[in-house]
Amino acid sequence: MQNPGFQFLRGACGQPEDLQKILTVAPAFDIIIDDASHASYHQQNSFKVLFPSLRPGGLYIIEDLHWQSPFFEESLPYVPKTWQFLTDYFLNDKYCENQLLSCEFMGEAKKQIHSFAYFRDFTGQITSPKLIVIRKGGTPIWQVRDRNPTKNVGISVTLDAQPANGEVFPVATP
Numbered sequence: 001m002q003n004p005g006f007q008f009l010r011g012a013c014g015q016p017e018d019l020q021k022i023l024t025v026a027p028a029f030d031i032i033i034d035d036a037s038h039a040s041y042h043q044q045n046s047f048k049v050l051f052p053s054l055r056p057g058g059l060y061i062i063e064d065l066h067w068q069s070p071f072f073e074e075s076l077p078y079v080p081k082t083w084q085f086l087t088d089y090f091l092n093d094k095y096c097e098n099q100l101l102s103c104e105f106m107g108e109a110k111k112q113i114h115s116f117a118y119f120r121d122f123t124g125q126i127t128s129p130k131l132i133v134i135r136k137g138g139t140p141i142w143q144v145r146d147r148n149p150t151k152n153v154g155i156s157v158t159l160d161a162q163p164a165n166g167e168v169f170p171v172a173t174p
């Protein structure tokens with residue numbers, strides 16, 4: 001695929017140097033969607049390296065949190081399940097020991113987060129969260145543009161809208 005607004009990079013999300021490579025090409029992001037191996041260690045390694053590069057008002061989304069390949073979970077260094085770790089931290093104020101995401105890192109992240117939302121399976125067959133959406137505090141770049149019609153090149157979205165079975169929890173007021 002060739003497009004001036006698109007660049008394809010291939011890397012393994014268990015490799016910090018591959019994730020760092022992304023940051024050299026695009027130092028900041030409006031949205032990050034992790035839909036890769038779904039392994040807990042990979043999800044959290046990506047979050048550790050990429051979350052700081054999310055712009056104000058940006059969204060960090062992690063998909064398919066309800067299923068992890070037993071192969072990866074058993075062969076990679078142990079970390080808690082991502083959905084459990086993040087919901088415990090952001091909703092229950094409980095930090096669970098984690099060799100990737102330190103208490104200090106999570107404390108810094110929490111200061112920057114506007115809201116944390118999780119969504120279950122729409123069919124109701126899976127009870128644990130399937131998708132997590134974390135929004136950074138601050139005004140997203142597309143809303144800044146919306147306020148100035150001469151520079152309005154983005155689309156307007158209502159970030160606080162939520163599907164019926166999603167739950168959104170404000171974490172901090174920016």
Ligand SMILES: C[S@@+](CC[C@H](N)C(=O)[O-])C[C@H]1O[C@@H](n2cnc3c(N)ncnc32)[C@H](O)[C@@H]1O
Pocket residue numbers: 011012013014035036037042
């Ligand atoms: C569930 S598919 C999703 C693909 C794409 N997001 C989509 O919706 O079509 C998972 C993708 O993650 C990639 N993947 C698997 N392990 C990975 C890893 N360790 N690091 C990065 N990507 C990985 C796979 O090659 C595959 O393309």
